[in-house]
Amino acid sequence: MLPTATPWSRTRLQQALRLYLVTDQASLLGRTLADVVLAAVHGGVTCVQLREKHLGSRDFHAQAMALMDLLRPLNVPLIINDRIDIALACGAQGVHLGQSDLPVQRARALLPPEVFIGWSVETLEQVAHSVALPLDYLGVSPVYATPTKTDTATPWGLDGLKEVRAATALPLVAIGGIHAGNAAEVLAAGADSLAVVSAVCSAADPRASAQELKRLIDAR
């Protein structure tokens, strides 16, 4: 059998996305991003999204390069939020796009084929539309209301997540208000992966928090 065009087979991508950390500088409780990310990865985080909506390009790029240096030896993919130029410059493995970011086809045309693309969906119309787009996963956002991101749409809830699950075969990354207390029901509703921000970034012990979440994911 010939190798596929991308090194990210559906199965490998699903594995890589299992416990998905989204960074938030404001939630680190005074710790460095590198320290929190490293602890989280040691606890079981399988991929990291760098989200920086307020940094200048030079600082965003510097942070991305630093995270690449940290994550590459650990075989943990780095996903860049929104900025295709930063993803290209640092050699990130993935890009995550929201509804106010570049159109998916434009981003796809700018990226090498081995860089995967995820897309946040906030409505069933967007889920239906996603079938026609060159996407590798969907971010179901937000599942629950969350204080981390205030510009989000109406929460999907578990019933909404089930509807998304019924509508697409793409890997689903659930995000928004997810923690160890509700992880099992989110997975049961059809999520392939859990994305967390404050549940790990703001945890007293990010490694232990990631371990607990990973245990719940692996137990499915």
Add this chain to the structure above:
Amino acid sequence: MLPTATPWSRTRLQQALRLYLVTDQASLLGRTLADVVLAAVHGGVTCVQLREKHLGSRDFHAQAMALMDLLRPLNVPLIINDRIDIALACGAQGVHLGQSDLPVQRARALLPPEVFIGWSVETLEQVAHSVALPLDYLGVSPVYATPTKTDTATPWGLDGLKEVRAATALPLVAIGGIHAGNAAEVLAAGADSLAVVSAVCSAADPRASAQELKRLIDAR
């Protein structure tokens, strides 16, 4: 003689940059960007930089595409501020980088060879450093204090501009507080090009304002 790698010979670039409009949504006095840009180009503006520090990527991209559609038939190059991904996506002819944007070499590596790069310099150390960088022009910023951009460094003044002129052979685009009343002295101090924001964007008649500036440039 073989053609050069880039279609932008020094001479052609200097001509293209002569009267350089930098957009500012906040300065349009209620008019649309397209209307102001078109009037400015008809008045003599030779290139347009789209600067959008506050728009999301999707809106920035949409604006860039709209300006490309407007300017391409007029043979007026579009220069994108900061965002290499937007420049790539819309097929802009140039990119302008500030000191807090991507490092110049990184940007150069991401762009096709025919896309030119300008860099804002705020100190003589940066001018000295620019010799080692793959740059096509320098933005001398700001020449005078300006209300349009509040994060700028100490103004160069005319003496500072003369020092930059003595230190580099790159085309110099002077920016910051330039209008018809001081254009002649800025050109006499060594600027190859004048960049304007409010002098055209906020003019009662952007076309007439551009005409007056172009007349001063052509009179040199």
